[in-house]
Amino acid sequence: MSGLAGVTAGQSAICTCGLGNGLNYRGYDIADLALKTDFEEVAYLLLNGELPNKHELKMFQRKIIAGRELPISVKNVLKSIPASSHPMDVMKTATSALGCIEPEAEDFSDQMDKITRLLGAFPSFLVYWHHWHKNGKEIDLISDETTIAGYILERLKEKKPLDVEVKAMNAMLTLYAEHEFNASTFANRITASTLSDIYSCMTTGIGTLKGPLHGGANEVAIKFVLQFSDVNEALKEVDELFARKEKIMGFGHRVYRELDPRSPIGHQLADELKELETSDPKLYDIAAAVRDKVKAEKGLPDNIDFFGGLIYHYMEIERLYYTPLFIMSRAAGWAAHAFEQRANNRIIRPSSEYTGPEPREFVSIEDRA
Incomplete structure (x- = not known):
């Protein structure tokens, strides 16, 4: 049971991996999704259970695009984070800041609006902080790029990406979007099981993903x-x-x-x-x-x-930004699991095998050797 290997920790309708049929999101094979869809279609699938039609996808993309702009207070937080900070800490702090300004409703009735907002904001957190500290300027977060993949590349490098680059980024976002009860997703579900808000679920996932045995x-x-x-x-x-x-x-x-x-x-x-x-x-x-x-x-x-x-x-992306890109992808999976956990919830509270000393008598400090 070391590391909970082989332990079934819950039920989920989101993803299968390693069960003899490859990797599937909501029943769809990963190869079809990665090479035949945009990441926004995959995110919609994970969050809603079905692939979108053209109208549904258009509305979903509009909400994500609208989420790219950041409040002045979040921009000020990003400006105040030192250039020497780890980009994963930047992402975690900005997520918490946005959660303070635009909190989720206590009954979770706006949870879908919050995650589409975050899908738009996550790339903006990174590119805004990057350009402020690396290039000494305040980057404009408005872009003609309609996809998350294109937006990341265009705003980060400030030039129109090549089609082959957008294809690769889009596929990578899909490949990393979901992977059953991996460490960050399970940690995210534990947070969700306490009926905490979606921002707390996301920051839990980010903190877990930062570890080199998972995201790096x-x-x-x-x-x-x-x-x-x-x-x-x-x-x-x-x-x-x-x-x-x-x-x-x-x-x-x-x-x-x-x-x-x-x-x-x-x-x-x-x-x-x-x-x-x-x-x-x-x-x-x-x-x-x-x-x-x-x-x-x-x-x-x-x-x-x-x-x-x-x-x-x-694609000439800085190495320390690889794991923040993972966040922009896996956030869709994290949110799907948080929604699923909160909809049919029981707090996750496993037991441990105790290996400490047997019960013993207390000795006052005056009598301790």
């Missing part, structure tokens, strides 16, 4: 790939890591034993992005060679984080 794997994976000048050097280092019995981040998974169903999509996206003028195709070759060697010699498949870091690198 793609940062470490791309750092590993970038240190090598060619395939041979990389494979030699892999041999040395094997000899020292050290792990390579981005391989193996708690749930998937044979294949992470998100990984083939990651391979495809990275393969397409390597053709950009600003990309270094050699990095893809190094990553592919390492992937094949680890699988052949250790039987460990790569997970989405291994090529995920390369995808973001090819």
Whole structure:
């Protein structure tokens, strides 16, 4: 039971993973969703249980776009957060600040309005803080980009993104949107089970996601790939890591034993992005060679984080921003779970196995040796 491995902690109608049928959101295969829909369709699906029709999607997108602008007080909070702060702490603090200004109704009657607001605001938190502290200016949060994927890229880099970049970002948002009772989602559900507000659920998820064993794997994976000048050097280092019995981040998974169903999509996206003028195709070759060697010699498949870091690198996104992008995606899953938990609630309060001392007599401080 270490780490609750193998323990069924609840019921959910949102997602299946590792049950013999790959990864499904509300019954839909992840490959279809990642490559055939916009992320907004997927977010709507997770939150409402069904894919939207054209009118429903248009209305949903309008609400998200309207949520991009931030109150002056939140902007002032973002300005006051030091440039040296971890971007995940920036996201957490801005979420709390918005929750103070625009609280959720106590009966949760406006919960859908709050999460669509947050889906619009999450990218704005990051780009506003980034440009204020990195470029010394107050970025305009209004954009012609209609999708979250396009908005993130356009506002962060202040230039119109390429279609291949928007496709990749859109797919990555979908691939990371939901994953059953992972650490951050389960933590989010615990908060929801106390009947706390949606902002508290989101900040719980952000705090859990910040840990390197959960949200930061793609940062470490791309750092590993970038240190090598060619395939041979990389494979030699892999041999040395094997000899020292050290792990390579981005391989193996708690749930998937044979294949992470998100990984083939990651391979495809990275393969397409390597053709950009600003990309270094050699990095893809190094990553592919390492992937094949680890699988052949250790039987460990790569997970989405291994090529995920390369995808973001090819789009020229700062490494510390990879996990905040995870928030912008997983927020849809977190909210779906919070809604589900609060709708049929019983507070989550497991028991522990006690390993401390047996009952003993109290000794006053005067008589203690």
